[in-house]
Amino acid sequence: MKRLILPGAMVAFIVLLALLAPVLPLPDPVRQDVANRLAAWLPGSPLGRDEFGRDILSRIIWGARASLAVAFASAAIACLVGTTLGLLAGWFRGLAEFFAVRTADVVLCFPPILLALLVVTLLGPGTATLILVLSILYLPGFVRVTYAEVLSARGQDYVEAVRALGAPTPRILSRTVLPNIAGPVLVQFSLAVAAAVVVESGLSFLGLGVVPPTPSWGLMIRGARATMEQAPTYLLYPCLALTVTILAMNMLCDALRDAVDRKGGTRAPKLRAVDRILPGLFPTREPAPLLEVQGLTVDIATPGGAIRPVEDVSFAVRAGETLAIVGESGSGKSITATAVMGLLPPVAQVTAGVARFEGRDLLDLPEEERRRLRGGAIAMVFQDPMSSLNPVHRVGDQVAEAIRAHRDVSAAAASQEAVELLKRVGIADPERRARAYPHELSGGMRQRVMIAMAIANRPRLLIADEPTTALDVTVQAGILDLLAQLRRETGMGVVLITHSLGVVAETADEVVVMYAAQVVERGTVAEVFARPLHPYTRALLAAVPEGDAEPEGIPGVVPRPDAWPPGCRFAPRCSFATPICERPQVLEQAGERLVRCIRWKDLA
Incomplete structure (x- = not known):
């Protein structure tokens, strides 16, 4: 104030x-006195007279x-x-x-x-x-x-x-x-x-x-x-x-x-005075978000009534940055990504919110325009590469198909470019691997093929949903290094969905913590990991193995979407819960962060 x-x-x-x-002792503003035109100063006229x-x-x-x-x-x-x-x-x-x-x-x-x-x-x-x-x-x-x-x-x-x-x-x-x-x-x-x-x-x-x-x-x-x-x-x-x-x-x-x-929630971007008077005259110091999601809510129709696996989710990612979304299974991470991509099943629909990509609301675009964006300006890497790759087609042909879906090139040129992409993502002997079927490749190679398909058309935004699931540590490190290299080379923005907080600490700039369909904490990785404000974030960090210390498990399970508890949804599993936690929780501004906990000041 x-x-x-x-x-x-x-x-x-x-x-x-x-x-x-009208009541101030001022001369008549329309009364003319040509004899004193352009006078610099006169008694009663401290600023002078006009023409x-x-x-x-x-x-x-x-x-x-x-x-x-x-x-x-x-x-x-x-x-x-x-x-x-x-x-x-x-x-x-x-x-x-x-x-x-x-x-x-x-x-x-x-x-x-x-x-x-x-x-x-x-x-x-x-x-x-x-x-x-x-x-x-x-x-x-x-x-x-x-x-x-x-x-x-x-x-x-x-x-x-x-x-x-x-x-x-x-x-x-x-x-x-x-x-x-x-x-x-x-x-x-x-x-x-x-x-x-x-x-x-x-x-x-x-x-x-x-x-x-x-x-x-x-x-x-x-x-x-x-x-x-x-x-x-x-x-x-x-x-x-x-x-x-x-x-x-x-x-x-x-x-x-x-x-x-x-x-709380996403604040409007701060504009300088010069940008409002003369917009575009001077470049802004901070670029506009590449992807900005505000108030995203998804409902799924079931025989027992609609359930809400995603509720009021907001975040933003800028070009060249990585935003990580973390949380247990059932928190709503993957559904958030598929909603942004426009890939929800028929029984699910977005009931509120916006998802702006470079200023355009993806949720309001006709399907034909969204189809042109998918695989082009926006790409996605799914969790299981084996189920995402067609088992009856060679991997090289599938990469070439992703190229020809968005660009007018010949089949031969697309095949040659597919080999170059496989080489770029670190697959040895790419000519021979391009002729292989998905079942002939290891899990790490299949994931690299999926990344090659995703970057085939030089996307400005990549959504990676658990890109390192079920991969050994060495392959996981290679995949993460590849994503970091692509981000540096192309300025690509990355939304990384993962369970691994170690991956987040190593690769992400900002982190969104989700629990039971809601964002419970959001901020930079350094701040959130150094001083978590929400009890759920604390519990996730405590569950990460570190040295010889035994990790602490989180009691209970994520509740079903048709049985969300009243008030704070983490309260039944929270050791800090009090009767006050039965009140509805909203995202509150906590410095540069957002947190959905009524007691965050007591726990900070």
Whole structure:
């Protein structure tokens, strides 16, 4: 909350100054005095006069009134309409989802200036037209933010509890869902206001916004352009006012984002002020995630009702990094990977969440587009290479088939490239091995063939599901070295699903610990392994053999998906459990980490 004080005070001062403009002892901002045009200073005019002899200070303050009125009005309209559409789309899905999301996509297809030109041509310039244009421009942002948050919230237990009480849908949306998504919507509103001030000034500068003689910062900059050599300060003052206002608002946006993030989960990426004012002008220090999964939930239909093997899973992996997902069998690791790849069986479906690959939501793509990504930009290595390789085809032909499925090359060229791939993954005598059948190869060789198929089309993301299962230590080390080498050479991002914490410690940058369908801890490998915060993570680390010490087993087993215990799902097996653990658990921010334990501060 301390971060809100300075930017909040700055924005409040600017808004208050604009509101009090009519009662402040200021000269008339539209009154002309040609005899004193371009005067540097006059009594009562500390900033001088413009090209028509109008008081510059008065016009800056009245210009703030015009700019902020347009910005707040347009952001409020976009917020009201966009949040309503996002609520309906995320809750009812179906036709409402199609209408809201596709409408937002259509608006995003229009470049802002061209859309403004179109609307101004039809309706004529003016404040009302400007508010309409900006409302349309910022509508898709509110629709998308609200839609994504509702998808994440609708599957939560507290929403299901209200539905079980028989509450009507309007009450659920207004009293349960909306308060829980208010934080991101508020941040989006502050971003829209800040951006609208800039766009309003730009459109007014072009003659498409506020109509003279109404004061506006954009009109002042436009007027100062013709007198830059005679009175350069006349251009400086409105530019300085615009810059200070935008920086204050962007600082407030950053502080608001941190203040409203109470639930944990994946935070919105931090944006610098310059990125909001002039996006793309300077490269960011930290690259955007290659794959970003948020709130992923999977349901499986059974005769006894739907079960949920994956619930509210979130993580991100960047290019050139390895993210490990660990946990006992039945934790939901493999189903998470198959859901991201779009390979779930017909009885299973994703009911909430998003999985963005390079900005595109994989879960929302048509099957044809997902098929083009699978084996191309995104590849997967499955657990059992013997069952993944076709027993009646030679391994070289199967690698060549993976190449020809995504590239237009001849059969001979594909076969030659398959041999080169087998050589690259460390298979001796690749020409002879390419003519072999899967049963003629060892387990380690079969796994290397699977990796050769996965990297055949130079993927940007590799999902490896237990790539070293049932392999001896020497072969396991070779496979891991190969993956690390490919990652360094190509900048490929890797999602590694494994039971082995030793493998994680050796190869991964970040780790996600899953238990009973949920993420229970997430952070860098160094931090999580050095100071685990969740009792389950502690138990997993204690179960790893180390030296002569006898490993500690974890009592009990992972519960079935149709019999999750109330509150903390690890509580029945946890030696730290207390009655307070029967409460619902949420991911909490613990420094740079996330942990799903109500007692993590006591155990840290």
